[in-house]
Amino acid sequence: DTALYAAKRAGRARFEYYSDVMDTKAREAELRRAVAQDELVVFFQPIVALATGELKAFEALVRWNHPVRGLLGPGEFIDLAEETGAVVPLGAWVLRAACREAAGWRAGLPGAEPLRLTVNLSPKQVAQADLVTVVEAILTETGFPPDRLTLEITESVVLQPDPLTIGRLQALRDLGIHLAVDDFGTGYSALSYLRRLPVTVLKIDRSFVTGIADDAEARSVCEAVVHLGEAFKLHVVAEGIETAEQAAALLDMGCTTGQGFHFHRPLPPPEAGDLVRRQLGAPGPAALTDRNA
């Protein structure tokens, strides 16, 4: 009978709804506990000069060293973190861990001082009233210099910049921190907003870099972002460079900096430290020649 069937279906739907909520709650709790118990790890992906491969910066990328499921990438938990707000303590944890690690490289090695560190900020973090206080406290605690730090915001933040957000971003800029727009080009950032925000870097989204060699449209977007960077005096960084051909095409366009598997994958902290020491440590003859060239 249809009424009974409908009631059963409604019952099942309600059950599934509650079980989804329970599931979300349980997963959120697990994630918050993971943050509190230091189950997270920061990997570091080198950002390099495209012409020479020279190490310029590291992007901090979070991983979750899950006791049962193993090492999880952000794709498996960052959306849940964002939806539930767990991304706020998670993001602070990542910033602290990344600054501490990078401050360690600097402390041991004068050559590492110019290295920059870039860290992703989620929209929820940007919306926090105490964002600036939290960031400032972490910089003080770790001793990492504000003018070597770049915080990456997403285009969704750029598209809806309420005055409070702009104020917070400006306060970060006033501390000397640089601000990048991540995945640039995917959200059709309004140019007027770009102009009003105190950003200093545009990161070309990987989807455009991927198509640069054989997709005329992707190529045009890359060119457009490079030109936009020139017009607004913003530094442009390409992400997701997987081939020498892509790196060459970007260089041709005047984009000098980028990251991607062609150069380096995100590295666990010990390997990132090794790379720093290899590239920026006590200069061997080759490094000296490079620097004087």
Ligand code: C2E
């Ligand atoms: P993103 O900030 O755009 O970071 C770049 C992503 O591209 C990273 O993925 C990196 O591993 C990947 N990638 C880099 N080069 C290549 C390449 O040549 N080919 C391919 N196929 N991929 C490449 P990952 O680490 O999985 O991070 C995914 C996204 O998760 C990040 O994208 C960022 O939006 C978010 N995320 C990562 N860490 C954090 C964090 O600490 N906080 C927040 N809020 N978001 C984070």
Ligand code: MG
């Ligand atoms: Mg990023």
Ligand code: MG
């Ligand atoms: Mg990116």
Ligand code: MG
């Ligand atoms: Mg991206």
